[in-house]
Amino acid sequence: MTNVELGLPALPAKPYPEEVHARLAADAAELIGRYPQPRSALLPLLHLVQAEEGFVSATGIRFCAEQLELTTAEVTAVATFYTMYRRRPAGTYHVGVCTNTLCAVLGGDQIFAELQQHLGIGNNETTADGAISIEHIECNAACDYAPVVMVNWEFFDDQTPQSAKRLVDDLRAGREVRPTRGARLCGFKETARILAGFPDERPGANDESGAGGDPSLAGLRLARGEALPGTPGARIVSPRPETGGTSEGTEA
Numbered sequence: 023m024t025n026v027e028l029g030l031p032a033l034p035a036k037p038y039p040e041e042v043h044a045r046l047a048a049d050a051a052e053l054i055g056r057y058p059q060p061r062s063a064l065l066p067l068l069h070l071v072q073a074e075e076g077f078v079s080a081t082g083i084r085f086c087a088e089q090l091e092l093t094t095a096e097v098t099a100v101a102t103f104y105t106m107y108r109r110r111p112a113g114t115y116h117v118g119v120c121t122n123t124l125c126a127v128l129g130g131d132q133i134f135a136e137l138q139q140h141l142g143i144g145n146n147e148t149t150a151d152g153a154i155s156i157e158h159i160e161c162n163a164a165c166d167y168a169p170v171v172m173v174n175w176e177f178f179d180d181q182t183p184q185s186a187k188r189l190v191d192d193l194r195a196g197r198e199v200r201p202t203r204g205a206r207l208c209g210f211k212e213t214a215r216i217l218a219g220f221p222d223e224r225p226g227a228n229d230e231s232g233a234g235g236d237p238s239l240a241g242l243r244l245a246r247g248e249a250l251p252g253t254p255g256a257r258i259v260s261p262r263p264e265t266g267g268t269s270e271g272t273e274a
């Protein structure tokens with residue numbers, strides 16, 4: 023059933039140029055073939071069209087609908103539900119500032135406020151040169167390194183307003199910037215293609231170099247009654263004895 027048949031306005035979408043459509047259709051066929059039901063490939067296909075244009079355009083929505091035999095209304099509903107799909111062109115570097123509770127109280131709110139002022143753009147906007155877009159994002163499960171900034175979903179840990187402004191300045195100037203951990207940074211479109219499910223061949227992308235380190239294990243160490251590295255005299259919480267409660271002491 024079409025949008026018009028559903029009583030919805032038709033999307034004014036130009037088709038992709040023939041060559042682009044053929045290339046994307048081949049990629050889409052590969053992605054769709056990974057699932058028992060074609061419609062299950064919608065999320066990867068939305069990343070695929072986002073990789074083409076830097077956002078999910080009306081053309082991209084129509085392409086996904088055609089490939090999966092869905093209505094454009096159905097595709098639009100999904101594309102507008104998940105915040106990783108952009109409805110306007112993202113910058114080459116999409117900067118997400120975590121403003122969930124832990125990051126916020128440790129400086130995330132201040133980082134986001136100062137970045138907006140520094141760049142002269144608001145939430146979900148892109149600089150005029152197309153280099154940077156910013157967005158306040160929800161928890162990225164990196165609270166042990168709060169406050170956290172993501173650039174194209176790579177981690178920049180333990181940020182301050184000053185380091186975050188230096189980061190976007192370096193990105194705009196084309197200076198090399200390295201995430202705190204994990205693979206090297208790549209552009210927004212390249213990231214979207216990886217998220218669609220195509221191979222990520224960046225060094226460090228498929229090993230444990232992006233995993234957390236000592237701060238991630240601090241809680242586990244405390245629970246085991248171990249002192250934290252570099253904290254002589256720190257209070258040790260011993261494991262709960264079989265018959266009693268938690269015992270506490272001070273490291274000698």
Ligand code: FES
Binds near residue numbers: 122164
């Ligand atoms: S609150 Fe920011 S990463 Fe969890």
